[in-house]
Amino acid sequence: MTTRVTMARLSATATLVALVAGCGGGGGGGGSSSSSGVGTLVFGELMPFTGDQATEGGQVTNGCQPAIAVINKAGGVLGNKVTCQEFDTRGDAVDAVPAAQKMLATTTNLVGVLGPSTAEAPATEPLLQQANMPMFSVAGDPQFDKSTDPYFYRFTPADDLAAKALALEAKNLGYKRVAVVFTAGDSAQANVPSLQAVAPILGLQITDALSITPNQPSYRTEVAKLLANHPDVIINEGDPQSDATFFGQLKEAGGNIPMVITAVATFSDWQNAMSTAMGSAVLADLMTVIDPYTPTEGEGWQVFNDTLKGLHGNGVDYKQYNADIYSRTTYDACIAMALAMTASNSIDPKTYNPHIADILTPGSDKTTVHTYQEGLDALKASKKIYLVGAGGELGLNQYHSVAGAFETQHYDPATKALVHVGVIPNDELKALSLG
Amino acid sequence: MSLILPTIGFSLISASILALAAVGFTLQFGVTNILNLAFAEVMTSSAFVAYWVNSRGISIWIGMLVAGLFGAILSLLINRWLYRPFIRSGTRLFGLIIVSMGLALIIQNGVLAITGPGFFTYDQPHGLAFDVAGIRFTYTELAILLIAVVAMAAVHLLLTRTRLGKAMRACSADSALARCSGVPTARVVDIAWLLSGALAGIAGVTLFMNTTAFSVTTSGDFLVVIIAAAILGGVGDAYGAMLGALIIGFATEFSALFLNSAYKTAIAFVILVVVLLIRPQGVRAAFAAAREVQT
Known part of the structure; x- marks a missing residue:
């Protein structure tokens, strides 16, 4: 009898937890009617930070940290500060799914996801898509080469x-x-x-x-x-x-x-x-x-490089990551999200997501910007913008992926x-x- | 196939490292019935003590002796200062498993805090190789083989030719009866921890010598295979652990030869499951059900 009662309580608790996780699927940023003064916005780093693939988490952190420094220095996004928060997937799907669910259910003002990586992308990408959450994956898995998920982006070659x-x-x-x-x-x-x-x-x-x-x-x-x-x-x-x-x-x-x-x-x-x-x-x-290769040059890379150098220490490693293509494109992902939110005047991922691809696509009627501050200034002047950041010209295709060269x-x-x-x-x- | 003979040789090397660890693990378990999941961390910390000695220009063989001594003392202290107080306060088998898991994390992170997260290597003889019966062994591999043979022979002599060995076997079989028969069980338990720790230290150094570059997590990855060898041989049975190590050593290396190398660990566990289905008590020993911890 006691066992049955205990089992019933456990089942009820598990159901409640599942419901809470499911209800939180929209993320913190989703559905906000007002976009300024909502508090600190979060870029969730859904990556392995422990285990054999932990180096990939380091690459993403070393892109996110300089990005938030640059964004916050320029006044944040629509008056809100931004921050990076780690969610450890440990490099496998079994741990990645609960990490993604926890991130979606519990993170207030989650506006975008940096990750997932190859090992956990097939399991977590559907969850993020369901939550209408833009994700900037480093997954090389060819199954994402022609992804039709509008929230999926990959800035490094497959x-x-x-x-x-x-x-x-x-x-x-x-x-x-x-x-x-x-x-x-x-x-x-x-x-x-x-x-x-x-x-x-x-x-x-x-x-x-x-x-x-x-x-x-x-x-x-x-x-x-x-x-x-x-x-x-x-x-x-x-x-x-x-x-x-x-x-x-x-x-x-x-x-x-x-x-x-x-x-x-x-x-x-x-x-x-x-x-x-x-x-x-x-x-x-x-x-x-x-x-994967893009030259370490240009105004976008210079700002990234200088900022990373200034942040060196406490998990930021300038020497290791200043030329790292994964860190540089993660940095660009954060800048692109921040500019897309500004362009759409919304922190709601569903609203600002279409602007990301637009900002990363060249056009004759567009002003090329290399930094967040330049982008903000151009948007204030009601100009259309094309971002060429720390990773150079990304050349995004219709599947939100890039081809690119190698060195x-x-x-x-x-x-x-x-x-x-x-x-x-x-x-x-x-x-x-x-x- | 021309690779079969070399694979037999490589299987013996893998089995040697595994046997040193599995016998150490099972000797202590046989006498105390404490499933010490911190065993791999004793291997790691001892092997890093050998690294510390070796990095001061002293031979790795001296380092191995120091590691054995360190492992013995560390294991004894772990029992006296951690497990024994828990047992006295009424913690039993499953509680102690959790305690040992916690201890493993503490030791691993303690070592990590001291050494840092990088990779290390011993200053050991490289490049020397010997052809033995058509198999090309390195100097290090031959040394590991020899150390394992000597250690196993020593364990055999201890268990069969000394009063202490008989006392250990008596404690392993039925400690209450052994105590009633005048066996100083507390001392026997202490010695079992000392021996187990010494073998852990030596196994840790041989493992790190064989992997060339090592880190604080190297031994942890090896624990599951150690436990598999011990269980396969019959928990608590030193000879069974030797046999279990041989079976798993050969199974993993031959699966790498004939099947995809990615399955080598899985193959070892398939064998373990099949053997236990047919013979639940392990390939040798009497099944150790309903055992109680010993202080």
Whole structure:
């Protein structure tokens, strides 16, 4: 009897919690009749801040923090201050869904979402769309390449495009036999199908496609299997621990094989682990890094750069993120949202959302602005605006995604940093039709 | 297939690290019946003590001895200052599991606060390799294999050839009866914690040596496999843990060879579930149901 009563109470509590979460689906900003003096507006960072993908959360934070500094310095949005709030998805859908529900249900004046990332986007994007909440995802998953969700935006190239860039670079370096080594998990694995599809087009032979379990004490069997098929080059994405173990054991097994690595290699954590495992000189000799690219120049980037520098410390890392394309485009997302709210004179996401794409689309009748202050001034003068921010010209397509170029980088052991080597233009990648 | 022989070798290395940890884990559990989920953090903290020693220019082998000593003392203190007071106040099996989870978090974050979140490496011999029966082992791997064999032989001799070993086995089988028979159970429990901690320390260092670069979370990821090996062998049975480590070591490496490497941990658990369905008491030991904690 007691058990039944307890179960009934638990069920009632669970139902109540679900109802509260459901009722809060509109977000704090939604439905506000007055847009000024409503309190601090929140950009929700729905990203992994712990676990293997925690670096992605750092990228978003280092875009949001300078953005709110710039916006608040200019007087906020419609007289309201803005802030960033973290909601930790831990990099998987199981934790991401309750994090998204909590964010939507409990955050007063939530006006936009920075995220989700690849691992949790399929599970959380429908929730955010249902709540009419603009989201600026870093998910590379190709399933979002033609998203019809009007609230979904992606300002960095998709993983299928990154995969093409990786394969093209392997070919450009003169290699023919490619081993593909990616850690198991949605984030890394999103690259693999496109890599396997584009390799034959480029005349590359995939000798192995290893999906390795992260954080194992040994990969000796996988290394032996890989070496037995004699690859010329390894294309890789993995977390620091797994890659350090894998490549350290590869080196000990006598396999000093060139590597083409995704943007994970831009993180100092990854570089530290790998240079520890392989030695800085070996890493410099063998590694090429492929990273989404826009030049670090222009007024928009300069303001971002100076602001980030001024905020350095307490979770903001100037050296790591001043050129990071994900941080720069997150910064642009915040500025675009703030200007869209101003243009529509509303903090209601449903009302201001259509203005985001408009602000990011060029036009002959538009004034190009590079900063939030410039945008505010132009809007006050009743001008139409086109934002070219820290990430340069984004070139948003009809699905709110961008194509973009990639850069190749090498590791400099003296400075312990990556140095720019060249650019893979978007045109070359577009030419690689997958049919 | 030419890779089968090397895979046998790599399986032995994986099993060696796992055996050191699983035997340490199960020795303590067998005597005290406390499921110490902070075991992996004892491995981590001890291995970082070895790092501290090693980073001062001292050999990693000396560091390993210091780590074993540190792990032993830390485990003893954990029991005396944490578990024992909880047990005296009436906390039992499930309560102690929660306490051990909390302790694991405290130790992990404590180590993190001291070391920082980066990656570390031991100054250990690299590049030396030896061909043994057609298998190419590194110096480190051979050393790990040797350490595991010596440690397992020592545990075997302790349990079978000494009065202390007999007392430990008596406590593991029936502590109340052992106490009535004049076995100083409190001392035996202390020694079980000491031995468990020493093996945790040594296992932590071998694990970190093998992974090349390590962080404060490296051992934590390994805990589930340690527990799986211990359960597979029969909880509380040191020989069972050795056998469990061998089975899981071979299962994971061979699954990486013949199947997708992504499934290697899952394969280990499929084997665990299948074995427990057929033989709930584990592959060796008597099933340890309805056991009570020992102080």
